[in-house]
Amino acid sequence: MKGTASIRSRLSRSVIVIALIWSIAVTAAVWTVIRHEIDELLDNTLQESAQIIFALISYRLEHWPAEGSGPVSMPAPKHVERLIWQLADADNRVVLRSHNAPETVLLKTRNAGFGDVGDDWRVITMPLPGGHGWILHVAQDADERREASIEAAQYTAEVALVIGLVCVFWLRRQLKHELRPVAQLSDAVRNFDPLDTRSQLPPVTRAELEPMHHAISALSARLIQRISNERAFSAHAAHALRTPLAGLDAQLAVALRESPPELRTRLLRARSAANRLQRVVTALLALFRSGAEPELQDLSTKDLVAHLTFEGLSISVEGIEWIHADADLIAAALMNLLDNAARHHASHVDITVREEDGIVLRVSDNGSGIPEEKRRGLQAALSTQTYAGQTGLGLMLADMVARAHGGTLKLGDAVPGCTVELHLPHGTTPPRTA
């Protein structure tokens, strides 16, 4: 359904976020660990190198340049020097250095141990023996360290991200597989008819679906109980209402035959009212009995209308004869629409049946019609099913009949008179062969 979050998408998003956070965290951890280990390793190397230089310088100390002769650069083949060193006198002046070492001391401090010169050099300082107060600074290029740390972190992040993405794809695939029972349950529910004793929900294959399965089964049981009660009530109501109505009509018919002429008009009116009551009750019972599912069958609109007789109202039927619908419900809807026409002073009603995305039953009368403003209000009430205080019983019943067939009721704007269209989307019948 559009606008509804997907479990797969939500979980995928979560895994992507987790993978990103995971790769950042792992990278930071690796960066910290590697940096520490590399620093330790290179510090040891630096220290060892410094000790070698220290030994060499200590051994040859008497041959070093005299004070004040200026810094002497040691010869060396052409190369990029990653390790430099300086020998500084007691006044921190460089007296001897490797060929790439600066002429000023790397560090002012004269304390033995490690130190840093900005981000460029890692320095170890060693005081030389012999009482001259000379200091040896050996420095190592810091870029190498950074490069090693960065490369380690970069490879770690890439591997973590790849693992995360693989996890996302795997999770999506696995989720699709795991959610298949949900889709199967949905299909089963779609085809499940609680009222059909042969219809059963298949057992679930995942523990998480058991509550849903139980809930649907419980809902079905409640539905069956309710429908059963309504059917029982409908049957009782049908008998309790239909028989007295038939008796009333029979008594009035006899009374009309036996009555003196001066009473005939009054009795005719009474019988007309009784007939109207019959129509309304029949329609209500048909709707109530139908509930959600109409009993669809092929029916002849001409035969159907032939049974709907209204005194003072001529009815013509044109168009498609055979439609597929619930005969009782369509009769109920037509009876009420014809009753409306009769009460609005119509003398003739045209019923046309045409095919248009299903079947459209158009009932047009030559009565007093409905004012434009009221018609719009009625149409809005029908569209939103807000019948209360808006529509009369006839239109409401006809609309409910249309909806029971999956269709709609529309008010036409033809004048004079009133036009009502009953749209039945599945009302067409297969072609008939002679």
Added chain:
Amino acid sequence: MRLLLLEDDATLGEGLSDFLRSEGHVVDWLTSLAETRGLSQEAFDLLLVDWNLPDGAGTDWISMLRRQGNATPALILTARDRLGDRIRGLDCGADDYLVKPFAPEELAARVRAMGRRLSGVSSHLRSFGNVDVDLTARSVRVDSTPVVMTAREWALLEALVLRAGRIVSRTDLETLVSGFDGEAMSNALEVHISHLRRKLGKDLIETVRGMGYRIQA
């Protein structure tokens, strides 16, 4: 026609029996299945049976009659309007099915149709020489001149016309005549046959000695 109406609702039962009597039929109105005991052998032309009766289902009673070989046409009157009920009602052996509420005029028309089916002729207009009978309008013309008839005379004539070509037993006709209230004379049948012969001509109704009467088809 002689009709048996099985209907437990007093308002409807009384209304229908009065209406059908006013149509010229003889109506025996019963309100329960218990009252039908001993009646099934009588010659009713048509049974009008409510489905729900206080002591059983009218459909079961019709099924029982059919099992016993009684082929009297039956029409079910019921509040049950579902398709399945209609099918079950007709499958129990009934010939027609009418859902309440119905107009008594429609029931009367169905009774007439059933009568025509009984006679084997679908038309409601029957001619016997110079006598024309309209079963729907309940009118008779002799040489195109309308003849005024009483309800009893019409009932007798209708019974003979519907079975034209066949002998209608004296017992059946006597039951038909005695079905009218207040008729108790032992020679009532002969009196009414005599009246009919006077109005329609002495040759129309033939006496089959020891058996009954007949109109030649």
